[in-house]
Amino acid sequence: MAGTVFYFTGTGNSLAIARTLADRLDLKPVNIASLNHTQAIAPEAGIMGIIAPVYHGTLPLILTRFIDKLSSLESRYIFAVCTYGDHPGLFMEYLRDRLAARGGKLSAGFGLHMPYNYVTPPAGLKNFYNSFTLREIDPAVEQRLLVTADEKTEHIAAAIQSRQTGILETDSVFITRLVDALNLHETMGKSSWSKITGLNEPSSLTFDEVRLRMDKAFTVDDSCTGCGTCEKICPVDDIQLVNSRPIWQHHCEQCFACLQWCPSQAIQFRNNTAGQKRYHHPRVSLHDMIF
Ligand SMILES: Cc1cc2nc3c(=O)[nH]c(=O)nc-3n(C[C@H](O)[C@H](O)[C@H](O)COP(=O)(O)O)c2cc1C
Numbered sequence: 001m002a003g004t005v006f007y008f009t010g011t012g013n014s015l016a017i018a019r020t021l022a023d024r025l026d027l028k029p030v031n032i033a034s035l036n037h038t039q040a041i042a043p044e045a046g047i048m049g050i051i052a053p054v055y056h057g058t059l060p061l062i063l064t065r066f067i068d069k070l071s072s073l074e075s076r077y078i079f080a081v082c083t084y085g086d087h088p089g090l091f092m093e094y095l096r097d098r099l100a101a102r103g104g105k106l107s108a109g110f111g112l113h114m115p116y117n118y119v120t121p122p123a124g125l126k127n128f129y130n131s132f133t134l135r136e137i138d139p140a141v142e143q144r145l146l147v148t149a150d151e152k153t154e155h156i157a158a159a160i161q162s163r164q165t166g167i168l169e170t171d172s173v174f175i176t177r178l179v180d181a182l183n184l185h186e187t188m189g190k191s192s193w194s195k196i197t198g199l200n201e202p203s204s205l206t207f208d209e210v211r212l213r214m215d216k217a218f219t220v221d222d223s224c225t226g227c228g229t230c231e232k233i234c235p236v237d238d239i240q241l242v243n244s245r246p247i248w249q250h251h252c253e254q255c256f257a258c259l260q261w262c263p264s265q266a267i268q269f270r271n272n273t274a275g276q277k278r279y280h281h282p283r284v285s286l287h288d289m290i291f
Contacts, residue, residue, distance in 0.1 A: 001028050003046030003077075008032040008062055008235070010053065010255025011117040012284030013083040017153055018051040021081070024157035025049075033235030037065045042072040047160070050080040050095070053117075055254060056185070057089030057176050061208055062236065062253050064098060073104030079160050080109045083149075085116025085135075087171040090180075096168065108167040110156050112149045115142050117256050117279050119269050129195045132269055134276040146282070196270065215248035217270050218259065224266035230258040232290045261286055 005027040007018035022029040027049060035041055052063050078099060082091040088111035096106040119132035137145075159167065179185065185207040194203055197216040205213075215238060226244025236253050239246045246258065246267070259267040260278045263286075268274055 001044070001046060002026045003048055004028045004030055004043050005049035005051060006030050006032050006043075006066070007051040008053070008060055008066075008255075009051075009284075009289075010235070010253075010257040011260045011279055012281030012289065013112075013114040013117070013149075014051045014053055014081075015288065016281045016283050017081055017083060017112060017149070018049075020150070020153050021049060021051070021157055021160070024154070025160055031235075032062060032066045035066065037062075037069055039069065040071045041066065041069045043070070043076075047077040047079070048073070049160070050078070052080075052082060053255075054082050054084040054088055054091045054111075056189070056211075057087070057172070057179065058091060058094050059098070060253060060255070061211060063095075067095075067098045067102060070099075070102045070104065073099065073102050076104065077160075077163055078104050078106050079156075080106060081112055081153075081156060082109070083112045083114045085114065085118065088169060089172050090170055090176045092168045092170055106168070107163070107165040108159060109169060110152075110159075110167065111169040111171065112152055112156075113145060114149050115145055115279055115281075117260060119273070122272075127271075129192070130271040132196070132272060134269075134273050134278070136277050137279070211254060212252055213250045214254050215250055215252035218246075218248055219268050219270075220246055221266050221268060221274065223264045224262075225264055227263060229261060229263055229286065229290075230267060233257045233261050233286070257289065261289065 002025055005018050005022050007014050009015040018029050052060055080095055082088050092109035099106050115137050116135045120135045122128060122131040190207045190210050193210045197213050228241050230246045231239045231241050238249045238252045239258060260280055265278055
């Protein structure tokens with residue numbers, strides 16, 4: 001093996017890319033959620049890759065916990081791919097800085113535009129915090145996105161194969177820096193999420209702590225069969241079945257796997273997602289996610 005590619009995924013986009021790169025570059029794919037984040041993680045010899053979705057223009061929290069436990073990064077070729085639904089934002093800059101704090105150097109960071117798996121706020125203000133919807137992507141547009149992502153993945157594989165350096169794909173830099181400079185995540189972001197999750201304000205929780213409690217916005221309806229898919233697919237064991245119904249434990253990564261993979265579409269986000277189309281990457285099966 002030439003090295004390791006670590007990935008995190010909720011709906012399979014990042015897993016599909018990790019699998020292709022593992023195949024082209026002879027890398028061992030490792031699910032970040034399967035690792036113990038309470039002790040140091042020393043990757044096996046060789047190059048190292050990280051593939052993960054963009055969350056809120058930045059890194060999933062599980063990815064930050066993983067990076068903070070990494071050791072033995074010096075003089076290793078490190079590459080990363082973020083998958084995103086709209087913009088990569090400053091994901092790669094945050095990742096570069098976080099790796100640098102562990103002694104690692106991000107040599108090449110790529111962004112891949114893929115289908116969006118998150119909720120979208122309503123256009124109007126009426127019933128704002130209850131009315132988030134799942135974004136329905138036209139099948140032809142979705143197909144084009146996936147084909148373009150596959151084509152770019154082959155270019156990424158070639159760039160990694162030749163150990164290219166100095167690549168850092170970012171976007172919306174001005175707006176993301178402005179959000180950072182004005183600390184909007186800790187003010188507007190936190191306030192919105194507190195309302196969505198029904199937390200009482202004012203709260204001493206940080207934006208990241210509120211993110212972990214977003215599962216309070218999930219509900220389950222009567223079409224639930226108690227099959228336990230949600231409990232098995234949750235990458236951080238945030239769901240327990242009690243009387244054959246999911247109960248969320250409030251350390252949620254927001255990956256949306258429970259909602260998107262539920263075979264009965266019984267899991268909802270607030271009041272407005274029933275009957276809306278669910279998404280997962282077409283080359284990734286439930287079996288791939290669970291086993
Ligand atoms: C909680 C959450 C936040 C997200 N935030 C962003 C974002 O800020 N920008 C963006 O372009 N996409 C965002 N997305 C969309 C995902 O990054 C995108 O669909 C990704 O490819 C999903 O990868 P996965 O299938 O491996 O989970 C977000 C998705 C989730 C679940």
